Amino acid sequence: MDSAADATTSPRPLEQALARAARHLDAEPATALEQAEVILRQARGLPPAELIACQALRRLGKHQAAFTRLATLARSQSRMPAVLWELAQAAGDAGDTAHAIATLERLTRQQPGIAGGWFLLATHLRKAGRAEQAWRADLSGVHASSRDRTLLESAMAMNAGDLAAAEAKLAGRNDPPAIRLLGEIHWRRGDMSEALTLVERAVELAPGFDLARDFLVRLLLQNNRLPEALTHAEFLTASPLAHPGYDLLRASVLVRLGDQEGALILYERLLATKPDQPQVWQNLGHALKTLGRQSDAVQAYRQAVTHQPTMGEAWWSLANLKTVTLDAADIAIMEQALATLEPDADSRREDIFHLHFSLGKAQEDAKAHEAAFGHYDRGNRLRRTMILHDAGAFAAEVQAASATFTAPFLATCGDGGCPAADPIFIVGLPRAGSTLVEQILSSHSQVEGTMELPEMMIIASRLQSRVDEGEFPDFHAMVASLAPADRLRLGEEYLDRTRVHRQSGKPHFIDKMPNNWQHVGLIHQILPNAKIIDARRHPMGCCFSGWKQHFARGQAFTYDLTDIGLYYRAYVDHMAAIDAALPGRIHRVIYDRMVADTPDEVARLLAHLHLPFEEDCLAFWRNKRAVRTASSEQVRQPIFTDGLDQWRNFAPWLGPLEQALGPALTDWRGAAP
Numbered sequence: 001m002d003s004a005a006d007a008t009t010s011p012r013p014l015e016q017a018l019a020r021a022a023r024h025l026d027a028e029p030a031t032a033l034e035q036a037e038v039i040l041r042q043a044r045g046l047p048p049a050e051l052i053a054c055q056a057l058r059r060l061g062k063h064q065a066a067f068t069r070l071a072t073l074a075r076s077q078s079r080m081p082a083v084l085w086e087l088a089q090a091a092g093d094a095g096d097t098a099h100a101i102a103t104l105e106r107l108t109r110q111q112p113g114i115a116g117g118w119f120l121l122a123t124h125l126r127k128a129g130r131a132e133q134a135w136r137a138d139l140s141g142v143h144a145s146s147r148d149r150t151l152l153e154s155a156m157a158m159n160a161g162d163l164a165a166a167e168a169k170l171a172g173r174n175d176p177p178a179i180r181l182l183g184e185i186h187w188r189r190g191d192m193s194e195a196l197t198l199v200e201r202a203v204e205l206a207p208g209f210d211l212a213r214d215f216l217v218r219l220l221l222q223n224n225r226l227p228e229a230l231t232h233a234e235f236l237t238a239s240p241l242a243h244p245g246y247d248l249l250r251a252s253v254l255v256r257l258g259d260q261e262g263a264l265i266l267y268e269r270l271l272a273t274k275p276d277q278p279q280v281w282q283n284l285g286h287a288l289k290t291l292g293r294q295s296d297a298v299q300a301y302r303q304a305v306t307h308q309p310t311m312g313e314a315w316w317s318l319a320n321l322k323t324v325t326l327d328a329a330d331i332a333i334m335e336q337a338l339a340t341l342e343p344d345a346d347s348r349r350e351d352i353f354h355l356h357f358s359l360g361k362a363q364e365d366a367k368a369h370e371a372a373f374g375h376y377d378r379g380n381r382l383r384r385t386m387i388l389h390d391a392g393a394f395a396a397e398v399q400a401a402s403a404t405f406t407a408p409f410l411a412t413c414g415d416g417g418c419p420a421a422d423p424i425f426i427v428g429l430p431r432a433g434s435t436l437v438e439q440i441l442s443s444h445s446q447v448e449g450t451m452e453l454p455e456m457m458i459i460a461s462r463l464q465s466r467v468d469e470g471e472f473p474d475f476h477a478m479v480a481s482l483a484p485a486d487r488l489r490l491g492e493e494y495l496d497r498t499r500v501h502r503q504s505g506k507p508h509f510i511d512k513m514p515n516n517w518q519h520v521g522l523i524h525q526i527l528p529n530a531k532i533i534d535a536r537r538h539p540m541g542c543c544f545s546g547w548k549q550h551f552a553r554g555q556a557f558t559y560d561l562t563d564i565g566l567y568y569r570a571y572v573d574h575m576a577a578i579d580a581a582l583p584g585r586i587h588r589v590i591y592d593r594m595v596a597d598t599p600d601e602v603a604r605l606l607a608h609l610h611l612p613f614e615e616d617c618l619a620f621w622r623n624k625r626a627v628r629t630a631s632s633e634q635v636r637q638p639i640f641t642d643g644l645d646q647w648r649n650f651a652p653w654l655g656p657l658e659q660a661l662g663p664a665l666t667d668w669r670g671a672a673p
Helices: 011-023 029-042 047-059 063-076 081-093 097-110 115-127 131-145 149-159 163-169 176-189 192-205 210-222 226-236 244-256 260-273 278-290 294-307 312-319 328-344 349-365 369-384 391-404 407-413 434-442 455-468 475-480 484-501 514-526 539-547 561-581 591-596 598-608 615-622 646-653 655-665
Strands: 423-428 447-451 508-511 531-536 586-590
Touching (some): 011 047, 029 047, 047 063, 047 081, 063 081, 063 097, 081 097, 081 115, 097 115, 115 131, 131 210, 149 163, 149 176, 163 176, 176 192, 176 210, 210 244, 244 260, 244 278, 260 278, 278 312, 294 312, 312 328, 328 349, 369 646, 391 475, 391 514, 391 561, 407 514, 407 561, 423 434, 423 484, 423 514, 434 447, 434 508, 434 531, 434 598, 434 615, 447 484, 455 514, 475 514, 484 508, 484 514, 514 561, 531 598, 539 646, 539 655, 561 586, 561 655, 586 591, 586 598, 591 598, 598 615
Parallel strands (some): 423 508, 423 531, 447 508, 531 586
8 A cells, every 4th residue: 555654854755755656646536535635644735745635535525625725826836827727627626717827927928828817817717807918818829729739739630641550649638729630631531521520629629719610611511510600700700819711601591591682782892892703703793693693793703814814713703704705815815824824724724724724615616616616525534534424334323213113012111202383393404404493483373493402312322322431231121120110210201400591481491403303202202292393405415504604503514525425315214214113203394395385384393392383483584583503694594595505615625425325315205294
């Protein structure tokens, strides 16, 4: 049994006795207290022994006794950081927040590089209602942690791709900067759930940790948890650092929520303060375009490229206003921009491919079709090197879905799913007329247009992950495992997740995510009364239009003529399989028929949806709702016919597309609607 009986005033035995007592603090604080008191009886008032005794008292829950003795000790040992640290914690434990704050302020003045002192100070300042000072203390803690050797080594390992080593260096750490860094390590691994849990914990521990909250907003956006993202983004805008980037982040959340007006106000405020911000001008242009203010959007994009002529995305945003024609002067500036970017081609690929798409559009408008194709081709080839798309693997996934959702299989499933008839899904390929269909339907008094909602794809991806992770041997087994209650829960989840996008209270809403054609079988299973519209266009016109269009996100199959042809072919085959399994379940809108006989096609569409005919659906271009897709300007005019056969001008170079389409080139119309 340890004893301090041999302790004397000689250094070595005393040090040994102190070390023995200290070793018991965490596991046996009563023993540590007993041994410290023995030392104090022999060396009265010895500061290290008194400190151990006070630490033991704290661990034993004797907060007032620890506080009283530490306060006395601190009067003679005011330059001893460990004493001040223990005193601050004891004061907090005893409920004396003011004393804790005063002690921590003294400690942080003496030791400003100790992050823990700042974070604890922030906690007590927050308890005292001194919110801004607490926020600043958290920021000081973050600044102090920037010199933490362990954190720096972990971050270096993470950035080098050695995530295991990065995580190992953080073992045992539970301070906010370490927790946030661990969250990023999990995010880079693809473990989004754990990343969110950790970053949320870091923000909970240090609410003034702005960089952690910024990261949390971005993680929430990636998970489409938009209301939570907005709450945190709004919190950030109150930061004492007054960083303009936080207004931009909040605006991006508002855009995702469909609040273009709110985002526009923020952009205009930022530009009023500092007009030479090309990125903000571009963002303003996006908001104005979505709201239908085309001339103002053009002016905003022009401002962006005036401030930064090499800003490829701003040029593409201008070119992507389909009703705008770029002139010879614009072409000259863009060509010069490409030349300027050439020495930095590897790091400026985003600008370069955007410029090629923009020059393609400008040359096409000038009827220089060979030059236009050359720019489109270079832009697509460069973009294709930056994305992942495996056409073979995708085709296999689609074939698995087709083989699963057969008539016999669906018959064995019986009833199930959420009975709500609220959603109207518009599916197909991009540039197939889906925005036109959406605009027509959203002009109806009972239908609300939203946007391309990712919720169904999120649900489908989560289900597919159960196959990928080995829970089920294949897609069919996973779908077959879904009981009626599971399908009900999934349908209700979809409605819950999309509710944030519904603002009008109308009984029906549109989900215009075109890629949902891959999931029509699942939609039928979990939302059996939802309506599904298949917007379809001639394969050459549709695929060429998609290929020459750069999409802000997703649609990785569009940057190669063979890839997009194979994708269209898989789509036609799958929808034919669904038609066979569920005759009449899908209503097909053929774009050229809609153009040729709009009243009759609109009447057929509304009849399928069991909606009364309304004249406003024929005057859809008067609808002032926000439209975010590439066709936003076209649907603000009467039926747009100019693009039906544009692909023919490029026919000499479209051989790979024609070959990839195969039988879909002639059999593309499918079953009659």
